Amino acid sequence: MLYFVLMMYALVLLLLVFLAYVYLAQYLFKGLARISWNKSGDSLQQWLSLAVVIAHKNDVSALTDLLAVLEDNSELKSLAIYVVDDFSNHNNRAKLEQLIRATTLKIKLISNQGESGKKGALQFALHQIEEEYVLQLDADVRPSPELITELARQWRPDTKLIIASVRMRARTNFWSGLAALDYLSLQLTGFASAALAEPFMASGACMLYQRQSFLELSQVGSKWQSGEDAFFVQALAERDLQSISIAPRAFAMTDAPANFKALIRQRLRWGAKSTAYPSLKAKTLALLVAAVNFYLLAGLVYSFYNSTLLLWLFSFWLFKAFVDYRLLANFAKHTDEKELLRNYPFKALAYPFYIVLVVLLIPFAPKKRWLKA
Numbered sequence: 473m474l475y476f477v478l479m480m481y482a483l484v485l486l487l488l489v490f491l492a493y494v495y496l497a498q499y500l501f502k503g504l505a506r507i508s509w510n511k512s513g514d515s516l517q518q519w520l521s522l523a524v525v526i527a528h529k530n531d532v533s534a535l536t537d538l539l540a541v542l543e544d545n546s547e548l549k550s551l552a553i554y555v556v557d558d559f560s561n562h563n564n565r566a567k568l569e570q571l572i573r574a575t576t577l578k579i580k581l582i583s584n585q586g587e588s589g590k591k592g593a594l595q596f597a598l599h600q601i602e603e604e605y606v607l608q609l610d611a612d613v614r615p616s617p618e619l620i621t622e623l624a625r626q627w628r629p630d631t632k633l634i635i636a637s638v639r640m641r642a643r644t645n646f647w648s649g650l651a652a653l654d655y656l657s658l659q660l661t662g663f664a665s666a667a668l669a670e671p672f673m674a675s676g677a678c679m680l681y682q683r684q685s686f687l688e689l690s691q692v693g694s695k696w697q698s699g700e701d702a703f704f705v706q707a708l709a710e711r712d713l714q715s716i717s718i719a720p721r722a723f724a725m726t727d728a729p730a731n732f733k734a735l736i737r738q739r740l741r742w743g744a745k746s747t748a749y750p751s752l753k754a755k756t757l758a759l760l761v762a763a764v765n766f767y768l769l770a771g772l773v774y775s776f777y778n779s780t781l782l783l784w785l786f787s788f789w790l791f792k793a794f795v796d797y798r799l800l801a802n803f804a805k806h807t808d809e810k811e812l813l814r815n816y817p818f819k820a821l822a823y824p825f826y827i828v829l830v831v832l833l834i835p836f837a838p839k840k841r842w843l844k845a
Contacts, residue, residue: 486784489767490791496760497795503664504799507720509806520627522680523603524548526611527556527593532567534612539575547620553577554601558584558593590676591700595690598683606686610677613638613724622722623680632682632715633708635666637723638675639807643730650819650826651735652728653800653812660803665753666718671709672754676701678724685715692750699745706751720806739830744837762831764792765824793820 524542528535535555542548557568572579586596598606607623609615616622619636626634637659642652662673679701685708690700692707709716729735746758768789775782797816804810 483781483784485767486771486781486788489764490788492760493764493792493795496757496764497799499668499757500661500664500799503666503668504660504802506667507663507718507806509720521602521604522607523552523554523601523605524607524609525554525556525594525597525601526609527558527590527597528560528611529558529590529593530560530564531611532560532564532571535568536571538609538611538613539571539577539579541614542577543575545615545617545619548615549577551578551607552601552603553579554582554597555579556582556584556593556597558590559588591690594700595687598687601683604683605680606683607680608676608678609724610726613677613726615678615724616722619678619722619724622719626717626719626722628717630715631717632685632712633674633705633717634680634722635662635671635674635705635716635718636678636680637663637720637807638677639723639725639809640728641725642728642812645731646815646818646822647732647735648728648730649812649815650822651738652809653816653819654739654823654826655728656800656804656807656809656812657796659807660799661757663718663720663803665757666716669713670753671713671716671718672702672706672749672751674701674705677726678722682715685712699742699748702745702749702754706749706754710750723807735826736830736833740833740837743830743834747834762827765827766831768824769828789820793817796820 526535526538542553555568555572557565560568569581572581582597582600584593584596586592594608607620623634623636638655639659640652640655642649658673659675662671662675665672681704686700686704689704689707689711692703705716729738743758746754749755768785771781771785775785793816797813797820800813801810804812
């Protein structure tokens with residue numbers, strides 16, 4: 473009798489998880505169908521008062537590579553560039569000053585005198601500059617040659633935020649590949665939700681926004697030293713949804729985490745902030761993803777005592793893996809990242825373990841201001 477009752481509970485839970493996943497999948501398919509990948513609109517060469525802002529701490533090596541890319545980009549090279557230094561140590565500060573003296577770019581160095589951390593450094597810097605719009609870049613990204621052109625195509629007079637894309641370049645090992653594929657799924661979710669007029673995700677590594685609007689909403693998520701991107705887009709969506717545009721063809725490249733430890737550390741920093749998101753949709757989708765993967769692992773453990781459940785569980789995993797693949801392949805086709813789907817069955821097997829581990833570790837995640845600080 474007990475065996476029958478437990479089996480019924482397990483199957484009912486499986487049905488609920490299945491329905492939750494179907495809801496999530498159809499939501500994403502619907503959003504993907506509404507993303508416009510066409511080159512539409514005008515490419516504006518002198519389109520607005522715009523500056524590039526790069527906040528960093530002790531990351532001169534990455535900044536050196538970024539500035540070299542900016543020097544080779546005629547549109548970015550013509551802009552005012554502000555490098556915001558957040559209390560780098562003496563050696564890195566000296567290297568940074570030497571780097572700025574050697575470049576032909578129009579760079580102004582701003583030393584953070586406010587609260588330490590990326591968010592504090594940005595807030596201090598944005599009060600020091602005069603340009604109306606800001607293209608925010610991380611030191612470790614490499615903007616595409618068409619970045620400005622693609623952003624310009626999405627700009628309107630009432631624009632306060634344009635969400636651009638960040639694409640991860642995977643290294644040769646399995647965990648770096650999983651990190652890049654997982655990030656592809658995050659980009660997919662962010663653009664699909666924005667296409668459905670429910671934006672809740674942007675990447676501070678590459679986004680364009682109106683400086684004054686960012687400062688006005690900077691207190692949202694103020695307890696966190698980072699996460700300025702997600703907190704800003706969610707607060708702005710609540711106040712002025714129509715002022716947000718997406719530019720999926722505008723992108724910058726960055727390297728995926730090098731190994732398993734780096735992957736977990738990065739995702740912990742991101743996941744820990746999700747509990748403070750003001751968007752109910754963001755929290756709901758995060759909860760659905762966690763619930764689906766928790767059930768897969770819990771069901772796997774229980775199936776050792778009840779082998780009948782294993783067949784149902786495996787059938788659900790196959791269905792989920794197939795649907796996930798369709799979603800990812802659809803998005804990767806447009807972002808030229810199909811190579812991330814290599815060894816997909818193994819990544820699909822590892823994914824629930826990785827997600828559950830991150831969720832379990834989130835309560836213990838350190839609130840570091842910078843990854844390399």
